[in-house]
Amino acid sequence: MILKLLSRLIDYPCEELHDHKADLLALVASDDKLPEDVKAPLCEFIEQRLSMDLLDWQAEYDGLFERGRSLSLLFFEHVHGESRDRGQAMIDLIEQYKLAGLNIGVRELPDYVPLYLEFVATQPIDAQAGWLQDVAHIMALLTARLQKRENNYQAVFAAVLALSGVEVELAEIHQQIADEKRDDTKEAIDKVWEEEAVTFGGDAVNGGCPTTKNRPSAEQSRSTELPISFVDATANSNSHNQVRGNL
Template sequence: MSPLPTTIPELVRTRIRAAVRRPARLTPEETEARVLLLRMCSLLLQYPDAELAAARPVLTATVEALPPSPAAEHLAGFAAWFAGQDLESLERHYVEMFDLRRKSSLYLTYYLHGDTRRRGMALLTLNQRYRAAGWETDGGELPDHLPVVLEFAALAGPGGGEAPLRQHRRGLELIHRALTDSGSPYRHVLAALLTLLPPPTEADRAAVDQLVAEGPPNEEVGLDPYGTYGEGEFAPPGAFVPPAPAEPTRVPPAPTSRTEGPR
């Protein structure tokens, strides 16, 4: 899209940009297929426990039955790998990619706000959005965990439901880039999701490059003495683990009788 003339009032330019980036109206069939794609991405990005692993035949069949699209093609690539791994390998790979790799964490507000006070407000706002739509999460994950955000998008629809995904598009781009650099098959799931969002702008690409180079915002709360988190990487949410608490002080047993005095 060519730059808008600067003579147009800022409010009008903003509305034009919003209209250009807003999802097109979908037919009922397209909406149904989109909901299924979002739910599949949500499922496939969850921890591969025994229950999810046992459902692989159903997941693979569902992916194969998706209407042809770039997103369906990406998911088919992931499903083929997912179906052929043993449970231990799946669990190990998931932990390595999403729990131990700083640039592919699934907590979206971290990429936008880092470990700052603004992140807490963003989490609260996201929870309020869910409740306003009549959806209560089970509390097992933070509201910005990508599978949770995807499930909300599937439930609430392309407009307001997908707004958090559009808001955190740069974080999603960063996760996809990190997974691609690592050669992880999970890159296919992120690629499928990104095909459902508006194309990135030049500003988006520049912001992702800056995130790669510098990491998210940081309030400098004095954790430097605890060391760095790896060359070229930044700390994920909850990366700092406090030391184990000291053993409780042992208190001598109380006298057995209240009337018994010192001897």
Template structure:
């Protein structure tokens, strides 16, 4: 869609875009295909433990059977690499990309709120969103861990289910940029996800550039009840349990690496 002229009042532009989105409602087949892509990205963004690496042939076959879309092409770019790697090399690369680099970590509220009180509230709000649909996260990960957010989006659908992804679109853009700069094949997974979201606005791109240059907001206190770890760092997975969790629906991650 061509950008609406800047002279059009903001409220009118918003209503026009909303009307276009309503007319472009997805068919059941499109919704199911979208959910499958989200589940694949969720699974492939998890730590490559023995169970996942043992399923690489099957995962590659699923990706090859997807309809010809930009998301499918990006997924194929990842699985071609993923299937050919030594399992130990996969583990090392994953830790380097997601545990040891702040700009490509998978905890979305960090990019929006940084080390501030607002992050703790955002985490609680995500838990409440999940609970309102009767869905519970695995207690081994925070509710803003991207694979968890993706699984919820696949289950709850393109509207409310994908709302957290749209809300954190700038963080997703930054992760993709960081992975691209590192020449990591994981960039293909973020690229596949971004094809499902609205294109970034000029304001989004400017905010991502500023975030890359300056980092998220910082504050010495305020992540209770989730807490911080060490000198302003986030606690590593497994050192806390989010409150009021429902029965888990995702397999616990085997990774217990500290994030720098």
């Protein structure tokens, strides 16, 4: 249950969360997997976010996760960028979702963090940590960048990292990102558009006209239950290993 909760907290804010604040706090308090030093800031996050106006929360969310790429919730962006390897990695991950009985929409991106956490939550308890370990380096990077911005979303990603069981020296990551410039400012966004100028002509098919940046679709901004159906399926270890190689 705690993974599903973290998935919802990272997903687009919705009214449903506001209606169940006491239940969410109780779930965190009763969880036996999260360390106490992780529970406290997570509860503070829930208290603060679910006490603020929903529209204000949604506006901040848009500015935080949907401007620039440094805090992208599409984790293959952090691994493969826009290379062709990303496409194959997503195909492999979709196949793994199918083996688990999860059917995602054609417009949904499988490397969307909340969707991935929903998938991990369907796996056997003894296998969940392994799947989280596959993305621990990304969770650590996002945690450090949120800490650098002094944003309390860091508590949610730190909780995911804690569940993975991976020991990460965040201080080392902070050193690596110390000189990173913000990519969510108007100036930075304008510069990206200038650098990715659209051209037309004979070379348009081969990259002259770049595709729009991938980001979560409308279906992934879940104000209702995730559109996922479950069927009986047995995970394939070979497929798992192939997907792990892409993370």
